[in-house]
């Protein structure tokens with residue numbers, strides 16, 4: 131059997147009051163994957179474990195057959211980029227912030243960016259719609275603009291694997307679609323492998339080939355959106371009833387929320 135592109139084996143990490151355990155996950159090269167699950171189920175904890183922001187308690191993570199913790203920071207950053215849930219902003223211009231994505235490619239005494247670095251950074255700034263803000267300070271951007279700059283920086287790293295923690299949480303619907311379409315295009319055309327935490331089950335369904343559902347610090351189930359986004363699974367994990375249908379255009383599952391008012395009105399009309 132060929133070695134998986136990205137593999138998590140029997141992985142465990144966490145904090146004194148919360149432990150993620152027994153995580154096994156394997157991503158194919160060029161796949162688009164979503165991590166879903168209720169608040170506090172462990173999605174960000176897994177991210178922090180993968181990126182070594184917190185210590186591994188058990189298990190291994192490997193990328194292209196190499197254990198992640200045996201790669202140097204530079205080697206890792208050339209292959210894997212991360213967009214965290216909260217953007218770390220500083221008194222730095224948007225252009226300089228995005229250009230930091232080129233650092234893993236700089237030689238020891240290379241202090242200035244090359245023409246290519248600028249071209250790559252400007253291209254991703256254009257595609258994420260932040261080029262027009264290039265001379266502003268990161269602190270002068272709105273939350274959504276900062277999020278897009280963080281995505282531009284991660285893409286400027288030209289990684290093979292892109293990890294994103296709720297990349298659309300601050301974005302309006304136009305930019306949600308624009309960013310996810312961009313990731314989808316890079317995934318299709320350049321084989322970028324994507325693993326993103328996403329709360330919106332309909333976006334997850336529409337864009338991801340595979341979904342990984344977390345519940346209470348464990349991987350509850352994984353599979354295609356059709357396999358994971360079923361009425362029973364959602365009710366069990368999210369503890370709320372939903373209506374599931376199929377999008378007639380994409381054939382992907384669509385979830386409708388059920389409010390208390392809807393439940394009462396339905397019960398009243400049935401009695």
Ligand SMILES: Nc1ncnc2c1ncn2[C@@H]1O[C@H](COP(=O)(O)OP(=O)(O)OP(=O)(O)O)[C@@H](O)[C@H]1O
Pocket residue numbers: 145146147148167168169170171172173174175176
């Ligand atoms: N720094 C920390 N120290 C201790 N416990 C933490 C810390 N960060 C998170 N936790 C706990 O770990 C659990 C999982 O948190 P995590 O952030 O992984 O959830 P999540 O699935 O990403 O949730 P959300 O959807 O709300 O972002 C939660 O119960 C949380 O309180």
